Amino acid sequence: MQLEDSVQFLKGVGPRRGEMLEKAGLRTLEDLLFHLPFRYEDRRTITTLQAARLGGEVNVVGRIGGVREHRRQGRRGALLRALLTDESGWAELLWFHQTGYFKERLNEEALWLVHGRVEAAPRGGLQIVHPEIEAIGPGAGSAGDVRAAAAGFARVLPVYQKPGEIPIAAMRRIVTQVVEGLAASARSVLPEPVRARASLMPVAEALRYVHAPPGDADITLLAESASTAHRTLIFEELFALQIGMTLRKAERSRQVGIAMARSDERIRAYFERLPFVPTQAQRRVVNEIAADMARPQQMSRLVHGDVGSGKTVVAFAAALQAIAAGYQVAVMAPTELLAEQHFATMRPWAEADGIEIRLLTGSLRSAAAREVREAVASGHAQLVVGTHALIQQSTEFARLGLAIVDEQHRFGVLQRAAIHGGASSSGEQTVPRADTLLLSATPIPRTLSLTLYGDLDVSFLDELPAGRRPVTTRVIRTAARERLHERMAAAIREGRQCYIVYPLVEESEAMDLADATSMAEQLQAGAFREFRVGLVHGRMKAAEKDAVMRRFKAGDVHVLVATTVIEVGIDVPNATIMVVEHAERFGLAQLHQLRGRVGRGSLDSFCCLVADVGQSADSFERLRVMESTNDGFEIAEADLKLRGPGEYLGTRQSGAPAFRAANLVRDADLLTLARNEALAWLEQDPTLAKPESAELRRAIERRWSSVLGLAEVG
Ligand code: ADP
Numbered sequence: 001m002q003l004e005d006s007v008q009f010l011k012g013v014g015p016r017r018g019e020m021l022e023k024a025g026l027r028t029l030e031d032l033l034f035h036l037p038f039r040y041e042d043r044r045t046i047t048t049l050q051a052a053r054l055g056g057e058v059n060v061v062g063r064i065g066g067v068r069e070h071r072r073q074g075r076r077g078a079l080l081r082a083l084l085t086d087e088s089g090w091a092e093l094l095w096f097h098q099t100g101y102f103k104e105r106l107n108e109e110a111l112w113l114v115h116g117r118v119e120a121a122p123r124g125g126l127q128i129v130h131p132e133i134e135a136i137g138p139g140a141g142s143a144g145d146v147r148a149a150a151a152g153f154a155r156v157l158p159v160y161q162k163p164g165e166i167p168i169a170a171m172r173r174i175v176t177q178v179v180e181g182l183a184a185s186a187r188s189v190l191p192e193p194v195r196a197r198a199s200l201m202p203v204a205e206a207l208r209y210v211h212a213p214p215g216d217a218d219i220t221l222l223a224e225s226a227s228t229a230h231r232t233l234i235f236e237e238l239f240a241l242q243i244g245m246t247l248r249k250a251e252r253s254r255q256v257g258i259a260m261a262r263s264d265e266r267i268r269a270y271f272e273r274l275p276f277v278p279t280q281a282q283r284r285v286v287n288e289i290a291a292d293m294a295r296p297q298q299m300s301r302l303v304h305g306d307v308g309s310g311k312t313v314v315a316f317a318a319a320l321q322a323i324a325a326g327y328q329v330a331v332m333a334p335t336e337l338l339a340e341q342h343f344a345t346m347r348p349w350a351e352a353d354g355i356e357i358r359l360l361t362g363s364l365r366s367a368a369a370r371e372v373r374e375a376v377a378s379g380h381a382q383l384v385v386g387t388h389a390l391i392q393q394s395t396e397f398a399r400l401g402l403a404i405v406d407e408q409h410r411f412g413v414l415q416r417a418a419i420h421g422g423a424s425s426s427g428e429q430t431v432p433r434a435d436t437l438l439l440s441a442t443p444i445p446r447t448l449s450l451t452l453y454g455d456l457d458v459s460f461l462d463e464l465p466a467g468r469r470p471v472t473t474r475v476i477r478t479a480a481r482e483r484l485h486e487r488m489a490a491a492i493r494e495g496r497q498c499y500i501v502y503p504l505v506e507e508s509e510a511m512d513l514a515d516a517t518s519m520a521e522q523l524q525a526g527a528f529r530e531f532r533v534g535l536v537h538g539r540m541k542a543a544e545k546d547a548v549m550r551r552f553k554a555g556d557v558h559v560l561v562a563t564t565v566i567e568v569g570i571d572v573p574n575a576t577i578m579v580v581e582h583a584e585r586f587g588l589a590q591l592h593q594l595r596g597r598v599g600r601g602s603l604d605s606f607c608c609l610v611a612d613v614g615q616s617a618d619s620f621e622r623l624r625v626m627e628s629t630n631d632g633f634e635i636a637e638a639d640l641k642l643r644g645p646g647e648y649l650g651t652r653q654s655g656a657p658a659f660r661a662a663n664l665v666r667d668a669d670l671l672t673l674a675r676n677e678a679l680a681w682l683e684q685d686p687t688l689a690k691p692e693s694a695e696l697r698r699a700i701e702r703r704w705s706s707v708l709g710l711a712e713v714g
């Protein structure tokens with residue numbers, strides 16, 4: 001038996017089960033060894049039927065008789081009934097599946113240990129549907145014998161997420177084989193001194209403990225994945241990942257980059273031309289970037305700031321330094337609309353400084369696009385704004401010195417690798433790489449940013465420009481909508497503009513939800529007939545969308561009905577009311593992004609979250625978080641707790657690491673500990689050359705190097 005062996009090698013796994021396991025991501029014996037139970041069942045206490053609580057789970061010992069199989073009227077399949085009697089009473093046992101199998105098994109004259117949920121039977125008495133049964137001794141004996149026989153079977157049982165139709169008992173037998181055969185040979189990734197300092201177990205012991213907890217295990221700790229065994233496995237995983245991240249960061253900083261001299265005078269002049277005074281945070285971050293760009297190594301820096309913190313101003317300052325040093329700059333946004341907006345914002349700044357700026361998007365006619373590409377290739381264009389296609393479609397730059405990527409949070413580690421030029425193994429040390437500056441739009445909880453961005457340098461833009469009024473937020477019920485529309489109309493008459501966001505583009509039959517398209521028509525004909533209502537959604541052609549957005553920016557459209565396409569980055573300071581319909585369907589972080597579309601000037605702004613009355617009180621309360629804070633980081637933390645990390649981590653394809661033991665929401669404390677230990681370990685063994693690091697090195701090579709785009713470990 002080897003860790004790399006296919007699950008097909010196991011007893012009880014044929015081609016069919018093999019396929020089910022594989023579909024669930026369990027391909028090798030190692031995968032099974034680290035497939036941890038998602039909960040546990042405490043079968044250490046044997047009760048009697050008389051003492052059983054209705055609706056509760058019980059373990060009882062008794063005899064089974066009166067086994068009968070029935071046809072089920074009007075349905076396929078059969079129903080199996082049997083009678084369980086113990087020393088105190090009786091209950092009916094029922095099976096709707098695998099009836100043949102159980103009928104056969106119950107032929108055995110035995111004492112049975114029965115586990116299941118006790119319910120009131122429709123015709124009186126007790127019943128247990130689909131109990132788990134286990135023969136524990138010969139059929140006859142006194143009550144004392146029964147207890148003695150049962151004692152040997154009393155234990156805590158693991159419950160696994162079962163792939164496909166593999167019964168839980170079979171899944172247990174499958175995993176048990178692997179644990180018995182391989183747990184002993186599992187090597188700890190943690191160097192011994194680290195393991196000892198953190199008071200953790202050897203990994204072999206931890207694996208045995210989580211799959212087959214001993215009789216005296218603390219069930220609460222098991223249930224919360226907080227046993228020392230669980231903490232060991234979680235820590236091992238997080239530690240290796242943090243080592244990988246830090247190595248990647250080190251690899252980056254060894255990467256030969258371009259030293260672009262500081263250009264403080266030019267940046268000061270640019271600041272002075274702005275119609276506002278940059279915040280302290282903006283100055284500090286510009287300074288951090290300037291120092292980093294002046295170093296001869298490649299910069300990989302993330303600017304992490306809340307909505308409206310003014311990242312564009314900072315980005316342009318960085319561009320200035322690169323251009324002053326004689327290099328070109330690419331600014332990339334996730335959508336054409338945002339690219340155009342960045343272009344519009346930066347063009348006057350560029351022109352005031354005599355910089356050649358160009359826009360390159362897919363909707364440019366081919367002749368115009370060719371002209372821009374030529375200007376970029378010849379080096380005439382100094383600042384190019386576009387979508388990510390700028391890099392992905394390998395636009396040729398004469399002298400690219402800095403790549404700025406906006407709305408970075410949509411890109412996982414893997415896409416970043418592509419933007420950075422990845423970790424190509426040849427010529428790595430010799431070809432100077434352009435600096436990269438990533439702008440994240442959504443505040444991300446610290447635990448996640450350590451995981452997603454642990455390999456980057458991070459600058460925090462943690463101050464909103466002065467005079468910004470916090471957006472007042474209210475959660476209302478659908479019934480209050482009419483008054484809301486009156487309020488909007490009043491604002492429009494005063495010259496303001498409004499957004500209304502819907503979760504869907506078109507009417508959906510499956511769900512009774514208002515949608516953007518039909519609501520835009522209704523509102524134009526009804527509540528807002530004196531005004532102009534515009535519509536944008538993701539299924540429109542880019543040119544159509546842009547046309548509407550342009551009219552909205554120009555003030556020609558008063559109410560913009562939209563889907564979440566407007567979520568990121570759109571900047572129309574005259575818009576002061578944001579209404580989100582079916583708000584209960586959005587994550588808090590997403591709502592915060594949407595709310596960030598208003599309150600962008602010095603005018604008082606209002607955000608109204610309309611929740612369906614039919615929705616549970618819980619989801620209404622969840623939305624209330626939005627009323628109480630405007631702090632994106634606080635909201636992100638709340639969102640993470642409520643909805644889990646999926647929203648931030650995205651799919652596997654996005655390059656987010658998939659964990660087998662760790663859970664970033666639950667294990668924040670271990671993550672911090674693992675990170676500190678990882679940094680300390682690398683301090684004294686930076687290339688993982690020590691013998692104690694051998695296993696760690698192997699683990700990173702096997703599991704994380706491709707995810708992280710590490711060229712080589714150590
Ligand atoms: P974000 O960080 O969300 O990308 P933007 O760069 O789009 O923010 O800036 C939001 C708005 O704030 C823009 O209208 C911008 O001109 C304005 N702004 C940026 N910095 C300042 C400042 N220091 N003082 C006042 N307004 C500012």
Ligand code: MG
Nearest residue numbers: 311312441569
């Ligand atoms: Mg922005």
